[in-house]
Amino acid sequence: MSPTLTDASPVHADPADGLAILETRKSQAETFGIPLAVLAEITHRCPLQCPYCSNPVELERNAGELSTDEWKKVLSELAQIGVLQIHFSGGEPTARKDLVELVQHASDVGLYSNLITSAVLLTKDKLAALADAGLSHVQISFQGSEHVVADRVAGLKNAHAKKIEAAGWARQLGLPLTVNAVMHRQNLFQLPEIIQMAVDLDADRLEVANVQYYGWALKNRAALMPTMEQIEETTRIVEDAQERLKGILAIDYVVPDYYALRPKKCMGGWGRQFFNISPSGKVLPCHAAETITGLHFESVRDHSVAWIWQNSDAFNRYRGTGWMPEPCQSCAFKEIDYGGCRCQAFALTGDAGNTDPACALSPVHEEIFKTALTESTDDKRRFIYRNFSGGTLETEDLHGG
Amino acid sequence: MRNRRIDITESSRPVLARHAKLRFDETRQRWVILVPERVLAPDDVAVEILQLCDGVRSVDVIIDTLAEKYVADRELIASDVIAMLKDLADKGFLAEAQDTTS
Numbered sequence: 001m002s003p004t005l006t007d008a009s010p011v012h013a014d015p016a017d018g019l020a021i022l023e024t025r026k027s028q029a030e031t032f033g034i035p036l037a038v039l040a041e042i043t044h045r046c047p048l049q050c051p052y053c054s055n056p057v058e059l060e061r062n063a064g065e066l067s068t069d070e071w072k073k074v075l076s077e078l079a080q081i082g083v084l085q086i087h088f089s090g091g092e093p094t095a096r097k098d099l100v101e102l103v104q105h106a107s108d109v110g111l112y113s114n115l116i117t118s119a120v121l122l123t124k125d126k127l128a129a130l131a132d133a134g135l136s137h138v139q140i141s142f143q144g145s146e147h148v149v150a151d152r153v154a155g156l157k158n159a160h161a162k163k164i165e166a167a168g169w170a171r172q173l174g175l176p177l178t179v180n181a182v183m184h185r186q187n188l189f190q191l192p193e194i195i196q197m198a199v200d201l202d203a204d205r206l207e208v209a210n211v212q213y214y215g216w217a218l219k220n221r222a223a224l225m226p227t228m229e230q231i232e233e234t235t236r237i238v239e240d241a242q243e244r245l246k247g248i249l250a251i252d253y254v255v256p257d258y259y260a261l262r263p264k265k266c267m268g269g270w271g272r273q274f275f276n277i278s279p280s281g282k283v284l285p286c287h288a289a290e291t292i293t294g295l296h297f298e299s300v301r302d303h304s305v306a307w308i309w310q311n312s313d314a315f316n317r318y319r320g321t322g323w324m325p326e327p328c329q330s331c332a333f334k335e336i337d338y339g340g341c342r343c344q345a346f347a348l349t350g351d352a353g354n355t356d357p358a359c360a361l362s363p364v365h366e367e368i369f370k371t372a373l374t375e376s377t378d379d380k381r382r383f384i385y386r387n388f389s390g391g392t393l394e395t396e397d398l399h400g401g
Numbered sequence: 402m403r404n405r406r407i408d409i410t411e412s413s414r415p416v417l418a419r420h421a422k423l424r425f426d427e428t429r430q431r432w433v434i435l436v437p438e439r440v441l442a443p444d445d446v447a448v449e450i451l452q453l454c455d456g457v458r459s460v461d462v463i464i465d466t467l468a469e470k471y472v473a474d475r476e477l478i479a480s481d482v483i484a485m486l487k488d489l490a491d492k493g494f495l496a497e498a499q500d501t502t503s
């Protein structure tokens with residue numbers, strides 16, 4: 001008999017995996033099976049000011065946010081068309097007063113819910129109410145292993161201490177916990193302590209995610225880009241910890257693609273197995289997609305999600321392999337990496353249809369790689385903090401924490 | 402160090418943890434297990450085993466049930482059932498009945 005359990009998750013698994021099994025059956029979106037999981041960025045409001053925030057530089061203000069009823073309608077439709085999991089994210093999702101109601105509605109319609117949070121606005125009662133409403137998993141972001149570095153990166157005093165406390169509540173409530181650590185030049189030296197912190201917090205999983213450079217992070221690239229030596233050291237530390245902590249802590253590792261030879265299979269391929277919904281209801285192929293100017297994104301206020309998934313020009317523009325220029329078009333890897341990241345191609349070349357410069361075959365790879373390497377060794381340290389007014393440069397006295 | 406990941410023996414009475422949900426996916430017409438930020442696609446045999454994991458039946462009862470149903474060698478069935486349950490338990494997706502919080 002030999003029963004098998006295939007991991008079908010798009011983000012963590014290979015193409016020849018369970019996702020393929022799930023995609024063999026026809027769903028409502030026939031050509032591109034509807035995603036298994038959807039990211040709901042329910043607000044851009046956030047008390048943190050992380051300089052690498054994945055939200056667009058043009059943040060959406062709360063007056064434009066979908067109402068509680070609009071989100072409920074979206075959640076119902078997602079469940080009905082075959083989405084299985086919802087990730088409540090932001091901004092800071094707990095900044096919305098109706099989060100418990102939204103999680104309850106997700107449970108009522110059969111969606112499995114994950115909360116992706118900075119945790120600084122949580123109270124124990126609030127988290128308990130979320131668990132009662134059916135929340136199944138909490139992911140908390142950490143900016144360092146202790147408060148000096150972590151609070152400086154977050155741009156918020158006492159943020160680290162609050163996160164530690166909230167992680168404890170999650171475990172007391174029996175919620176599985178993922179620690180998300182976004183890594184860059186100014187906190188990579190704390191990686192061994194961050195791994196130990198995740199163990200001490202009784203986390204199930206640790207994501208060691210190097211910053212991806214578009215939007216806010218691109219503005220801050222000179223302050224964030226790791227050195228080559230740091231990356232080599234990081235890989236060694238992660239591989240050692242993965243081995244040592246087998247059965248105790250699962251560790252996922254995202255390398256910075258500037259230092260890779262091949263681009264990442266961004267989002268599992270544009271419009272192939274992922275979409276997210278912005279605070280105002282725009283359906284996006286990637287949480288950074290709004291950084292690409294010239295694309296029009298449809299809103300759930302005007303169309304059904306299923307219609308947008310199938311018909312939106314923004315989704316169809318870079319779907320599959322037909323849109324690819326050379327050197328992608330004749331490349332043997334084109335269905336492995338789908339040409340890499342459209343947002344990065346746009347940010348670095350001005351045309352989202354170009355080969356991702358992270359690829360060694362891109363004509364500008366060499367130049368961009370060298371620039372990044374120079375930036376990493378120049379060691380400029382001041383951050384531009386993320387906010388609704390286009391960013392604020394860190395003051396001199398905070399510099400260096 | 403915690404001991405959250407339960408050990409599986411023939412006397413265990415495992416049940417899926419609160420955060421591991423076995424569901425029939427109507428859209429794709431197959432069973433799935435929903436776990437944090439992942440979806441697992443169990444095959445028919447794995448589904449059958451998990452449906453027997455109700456926190457009341459022990460692993461040896463589950464093995465007996467399957468060995469009888471498939472008229473198969475009990476030892477072979479036992480090693481397959483325990484291997485699959487251990488795999489799930491190592492990932493933190495199984496609980497002993499009294500440990501569940503839901």
